[in-house]
Amino acid sequence: MAVELHGYQYSVYTRIARIALAEKKVNYTHIEVDPFQEFIPEQYRAMHPFLRVPTLKHDDFILYETSAITRYVDDSFSGPQLQPNHSRERARMSQIISVIDNYGYWPMVRQVASHRIFKPRFGERTDEQEIKRGLKASAPVLDAIEELFTGRQFLVGTHLSLCDIHLAPMMAYFVMTDEGTAMLSGRQQLSRWWTYMQEHPSVVATDPGLPPYQSSISES
Numbered sequence: 001m002a003v004e005l006h007g008y009q010y011s012v013y014t015r016i017a018r019i020a021l022a023e024k025k026v027n028y029t030h031i032e033v034d035p036f037q038e039f040i041p042e043q044y045r046a047m048h049p050f051l052r053v054p055t056l057k058h059d060d061f062i063l064y065e066t067s068a069i070t071r072y073v074d075d076s077f078s079g080p081q082l083q084p085n086h087s088r089e090r091a092r093m094s095q096i097i098s099v100i101d102n103y104g105y106w107p108m109v110r111q112v113a114s115h116r117i118f119k120p121r122f123g124e125r126t127d128e129q130e131i132k133r134g135l136k137a138s139a140p141v142l143d144a145i146e147e148l149f150t151g152r153q154f155l156v157g158t159h160l161s162l163c164d165i166h167l168a169p170m171m172a173y174f175v176m177t178d179e180g181t182a183m184l185s186g187r188q189q190l191s192r193w194w195t196y197m198q199e200h201p202s203v204v205a206t207d208p209g210l211p212p213y214q215s216s217i218s219e220s
């Protein structure tokens with residue numbers, strides 16, 4: 001049984017898959033693919049028609065789309081169950097994952113965290129307007145998840161589930177910005193959740209750190 005995870009070290013979606021694999025204690029090989037580079041190896045192009053990361057390869061079974069990957073990992077490997085049994089809790093978990101994918105990822109990660117944290121490190125220009133737009137769009141997402149929060153320690157039910165795993169890497173980047181920290185502090189349940197989640201072993205073990213600063217600011 002060979003498991004490969006093809007992904008980018010700083011990618012939130014790759015980290016989601018890594019957390020699920022860590023929870024299930026699956027041994028796997030990480031193959032680094034940076035989807036933001038012009039050159040993407042032919043081998044990866046053949047696996048993912050949309051050239052996003054991550055992609056999981058389990059023997060001859062190739063799977064892309066992170067929420068499909070985490071469900072497959074949960075269903076295929078022993079270890080703690082990461083999806084609730086109760087149909088309403090399971091539906092709530094799926095709903096939160098969809099909210100994160102469809103409304104949260106872009107503003108929280110690509111507009112706020114990317115422009116505030118990553119672009120300066122990659123020698124690229126920060127666009128303050130993008131950050132402003134991202135913060136505005138992030139607020140209703142945090143409100144919605146705060147409202148949907150039905151668990152105590154975790155978002156849904158009594159155990160860690162795939163929606164906690166989906167949100168954690170995005171929240172980690174979002175709260176690296178002062179604006180993100182301020183926005184989280186206004187949401188009591190989510191703040192409590194993050195205090196706990198940031199110390200959770202699989203979240204700590206998959207922390208990619210931050211890229212080092214590159215020296216020049218490009219004009220593009």
Ligand SMILES: N[C@@H](CCC(=O)N[C@@H](CS)C(=O)NCC(=O)O)C(=O)O
Binds near residue numbers: 014051052065
């Ligand atoms: N729907 C995809 C989204 C994955 C995704 O957007 N990954 C980012 C990195 S976190 C990516 O590959 N971005 C490359 C790009 O935007 O060109 C999934 O669930 O796997």
